[in-house]
Amino acid sequence: MSKRLAGKTALVTGATSNIGRAIAEVFAAEGAHVAVSGRSAERGGEVVDGIRARGGRADFVRADLDGTAAASRALAEEAARVLGGRIDVLVNNAGIYPGDTTAATDEKTFDRVYAVNVKAPFFLTAAIAPAMAQAGGGAIINLGSWIAPLGIPIGALYSSTKGAVETLTRAWAAEFGPSGVRVNAISPGVVQAFAPGDEHPAEAMMKGTPAGRTGTPDAIADAAVYLAGDESSFVHGIVLDVDGGRTTTAVIAA
Known part of the structure; x- marks a missing residue:
């Protein structure tokens, strides 16, 4: 069986849990050498050990992506080092989610969320692309x-x-695409990592959708393999909805 990412190197941020972990694991299973990045060395070590136990290649690179250009540059440099000098695939996954209302959000929280979710991937892309x-x-x-x-x-x-x-x-696809760097995004739907058959309050958010259920991290990881591999060589600047039809379709019962 051919491996779709054989010979490639990849950096996955926020790879110690949930979607990021699933992406790191499936990338390694598909033949990539993966830099698993996150804040927790303990959790990162667990991910790396699991990948290696299954015959894959992975190394942990600790990073606290606080939004500073220095932190993003340091991660880019260390990841390139452990991956043998180059990064073929970058997955900007790390992020934080505060669920407060607008009135309940203070300025400190606002700045931190933008630092982690926007500034950090901005400067990491600037360092790697x-x-x-x-x-x-x-x-x-x-x-x-x-x-x-x-x-x-x-x-x-x-x-x-x-x-x-x-x-x-979309902007990066226009900026870097002519130089051979494809930039795309995945828009996950309601994704939960829990045992099959378990009930979860998030299930209610998927009622009336074609899927009729929440997704799993593996579904997002499979989409990432497609966008990382040669099969998507003609794909630039898209946002791929992997959401069970949540944003596009309403199923109306008779």
Whole structure:
């Protein structure tokens, strides 16, 4: 069986849990050498150990992406080092989600969420994309959210950051695409990591959708493999909705 990412190197931010972990694991299973990045060395070590136990290649790179250009540059440099000098695929996944209403959000929280969700991937892309272009190409995958295009009454701050990331995706596709660097995004729907059969309050948010259920991190990871691989060589600047039809379709029962 051929591996779709064989010979590629990849940096996945926020890779110690949930969607980021699933992406790191499936990238490694598809043959990539993965830099697993996050704040917790303990959790990062667990992800790396699991990948290696299954025959994959992975290394942990600790990073606290606080929005400063220095933190993003440091991660880019260390990830390139552990990956043998180059990064073929960057997944900007790390983010934080405060679910407060607008009136309940203070300025400190506002600045922190924009720092982590927008400034950090901005400066990480600035550090990595030119090197990709110089090396002949690469792929950048950003993580958006279903609540960027579809307004809901809580989480305005978070959704605005994801709207910014999706706009950056299109701008970066125009900026870096001619140099061989493809930039795309995935917009996950309601995704929960829990055992099959378990009930979760988030299930209610998927009622009336074609899927009729929440998604799993693996569904997002599979989409990331497509955007990272050669099969999507003609795909630039898209936001791929992987949301069970949440933002596009309403199923109306008779």
